[in-house]
Amino acid sequence: MQAPRMTDAELAAWLTLAGARGLTHAALRALIDTFGTPQAIRVEPFQSLAAVAGEPAARAVLAPPSAMLDEIVASVAAWCRGAGNALVSLRDAAYPAALRAMHDPPPLLYVKGRLELLLEPAVAIVGSRGATPQGLEDAEYFASALASAGLTIVSGLALGIDGAAHRGALDVHGDTVAVVGTGVDIVYPARHGALASEIAERGAIVSEWPLGTPARREHFPRRNRLIAGLARGVLIVEAALRSGSLITARLANEMGREVFAVPGSIHSPLSRGCHRLIKDGAKLTETPEDVFEELGIEPAAAQQRAGSRDTPPPDGRAARVLDALGHAPATLEILAARTDIDSATLQGMLLELELAGRLNALPGGRFVRTVRPPR
Structure with a gap:
């Protein structure tokens, strides 16, 4: 899918309204629904615009465009020519219907990748x-x-x-x-x-x-x-x-x-x-x-x-450690008390289990078991 390529005049009109100070997306959407295109909106008289979107929006629409407009248009047009780049306007068929249904949809979407x-x-x-x-x-x-x-x-x-x-x-x-x-x-x-x-x-x-x-x-x-x-x-x-x-x-x-x-x-x-x-x-x-x-x-x-989310426990004392750990974080001291395994041995077992992808070490000296099999 490709968004239709805009002319420089169309692009300038969209960029002007999208960047107009004081013009909300909701107001711009109302103007687009009424007058059709940004170019048409820009030539409407103040009273017509105000009747649809209010006087602040009308003033924002009719304010002079940025002095940098030509440079901005050239920059955006050049970006749009890049592979995988698209600028989608509110009126394009490629514009997501789910966003168009919002009360304040963005007038423009810049998309890089699969539109x-x-x-x-x-x-x-x-x-x-x-x-x-x-x-x-x-x-x-x-x-x-x-x-x-x-x-x-x-x-x-x-x-x-x-x-x-x-x-x-x-x-x-x-x-x-x-x-x-x-x-x-x-x-x-x-x-x-x-x-x-x-x-x-x-x-x-x-x-x-x-x-x-x-x-x-x-x-x-x-x-x-x-x-x-x-x-x-x-x-x-x-x-x-x-x-x-x-x-x-x-x-x-x-x-x-x-x-x-x-x-x-x-x-x-x-x-x-x-x-x-x-x-x-x-x-x-x-x-x-x-x-x-x-x-x-x-x-x-x-x-x-x-794949399954259940991890078959390993055999022997490692299984005891995982059973003692349960599914909530625990410290070395808590695990030692639960398993009756001395701290030095337990530290080695915890390291082996971590390397095997069976548990994760958390900040603060805590450990938590994983819930998926290691890859």
Whole structure:
């Protein structure tokens, strides 16, 4: 799929209105619905514009364009000619219907990669940037299973759960879309440069912000509404009570999307946001089958491709250690008391289990068992 190429005049009109100070997306959408194109809007008299969108919007529309407009148009046009790059306007058939239905859809979407993925059935997976090893594993596992079932995985390219979700989809040759809070030509965080390149090649990166826009705190809540808007449901994996992921969940709920939350330890601060969501009506989600059931998806093929989540325990004393560890973090001292194994021997066993992929070491000298078989 390709977005229609704009003329320089069309591009200038779209960029002018998209960047007009004081012109909200909701007001611009009303003007587009009434007058058709940005070029038509720009030649309407003040009173006609004000009657549709209000006087502040009318003044914003008729304000002089940026002195840099010609340079901006040339830069964007050159970017659009790059392989895999597309600028999609609110009037294009390639614009996602799910976003068009929002009251304040972005007038322009900058897309790098496979444009058609914005129209495919999707589930968003989001969560804490400072995720635990278990949270990262859970996000990767759910993303792999859902992508194996043919769902596109949408997330925000952030550290932690977002990155794990993208990788989980890519690992099973599934589809993934990264919605970013910067210009689509900027990678944030920088350490996700390789991941962003792979997503642009095999999936898609999308932004509503102009090229060259740096990361700004206020952009990310707006980014979150697009993550929620593109997906049939949003799965939260680890979130504190004050978390951007809870904003995404709230927006998803307001849009009529399904909200899923993975429960965790009652002792973990990163479980409290998910537990709050579950109390408020989110679906408690323990397996991908919970998501398939809620969305009406046949999970059989995904089960075969994603594999089992149960890990057969090793034999002997290692099995005793894993049984004593259970599924909540524990310290060396607690495990020694539970198993009656001396600390020196236990440390060696814990290291062997970690190298075998059976458990993860957490900050603060704690350990937690993994829930999937090592690869």
